[in-house]
Amino acid sequence: MATTVDIPPHIQERCNELGGGVGYALKVLRAQLGDDPLMGTPQGEPSLYTVEIDGDTFEDCPALLVHYAYGPPLLEEGRVEIRGITVTQPPATDDGQDQVLDRGLEEAAVRQVSTAWRRVEAWLRERAPASYASLKAGASVEEIGALEAALGLRIPADLKALWSLHAGVRDVSGAGFLPDNRALMDLEAVAAFHRMQMRFQQRSRSDEDPTWRPSWIPFCSYGVDDRSSGLYLDSATGELGYFSRYAERWTEYASLTVYLEEFADALEAPGLVTGARPGLAGGALVWGPPTYSDPDHPWVEYTS
Template identity: 50%
Template sequence: MNHEPLPGAVTERQISDAWQRITDWLLHNAPASHAALGAGAAAEAITALEDDLDIRIPAALRTLWSLTGGDDGVNGAGCLPGNQALMSLDAVADFYRQQMDAQAHQDTLNARRPEYDRVTVWAAAWIPVISYGAADRTSGLYLDASTEYLGRWSRYNEGSGDGLDTLTTYLEDVADMPEAPALATRDKPGLVGGALVWGSRLDPAQEDRWQPLTG
């Protein structure tokens, strides 16, 4: 199902509500994952990033970053499905520049390639948001500032996934899954000690300690 982006004020409220549900659940059920979340970024820092990258940051992402500035992860794993992690603003800036440099190189090569063989590794409107792990950038999700839909990047040319998510619908789904794990479709949530760990990327060394959520 495709979800159309909503007006700014509605989006800001929905992002805040979804993130509050996520952090409340983590605080009471997975305190180690909760403790790994960074404090919200100042509005001035978000605006400075916007100016530095010369890109408009959509209201949904601006709201999320004002609530948390990233996820340091637990043993390298973040609290989002697939044990992915919300990137810090510094990581966003570094990765965006790296990808734009890679695209500039491809553009030089594309000038000599036939149109059907041209390569796009990154677009100027793509803002990296979520990475494979707290310090792993091999794949992740970006927010397209021009459409406000999420997309996937991958060093290994993995598929983009099914359907189109906005940041709002993604976070609402993430909030739903630990609360109603029997209905979870993206991934299977569970606990290892005080950390939220998702079944799709369960470390074999954790299998004996992983407790899948039920209900």
């Protein structure tokens, strides 16, 4: 019985994003998996495997780690499905100028994100101890690498910088201190939500107007355990977009740097804020005025 190898639309889209010889490399791998679906390395979970693609084998192709599922319990017998692609080594190039430029832009973004977040953190530590106490420790390089493997894409340097400082918040009072009272998602929640949204997208089969793209990385949500709305970073463009359970999607910020710098500016110069304003309630940063106020912890607008 021949093995059927499926490449879902979002994986085709990922190949287009990576460009170069990635599409051809995946076609070759597809034929190889059809002949030998067990050629990959088992991942410790039933039906899940990874296989490496040597970028030097194909013209203009990076080294890749391809994640796939094979057979029961995830799939039918005799079926393979490609589920993710991670770039592990960029292709070699004779012109290093572009690489130096890209690296310089990444380093600048990391500095800007780190500086803006430190401003926010200092404000919370001094004025909103309940919110400051909700912060989790930063993620390690290994933890972020594992998330990249789970998502099947490269996480931009600016988002890595944020997560290396604090990878989410605890579910305590004051945790939803981001603008619009959103909460920073931890890495486990990011992987689970992205995986769920990609399943929904695969079922909808709507590639012209997708409800979710592989490059969208969620990073904050309506609440610590409430994913009804939030923001994602588009790893293909660097923009931040809004999502909701009603399939609403639009761009809100040009970049993570812009978002965090505006956040820090609003705390340090609240008189210039339009829309929701920063305030304090029970030692927590709360944006308001809130629709419903807690009589035991009344909201007080922060003005200086």
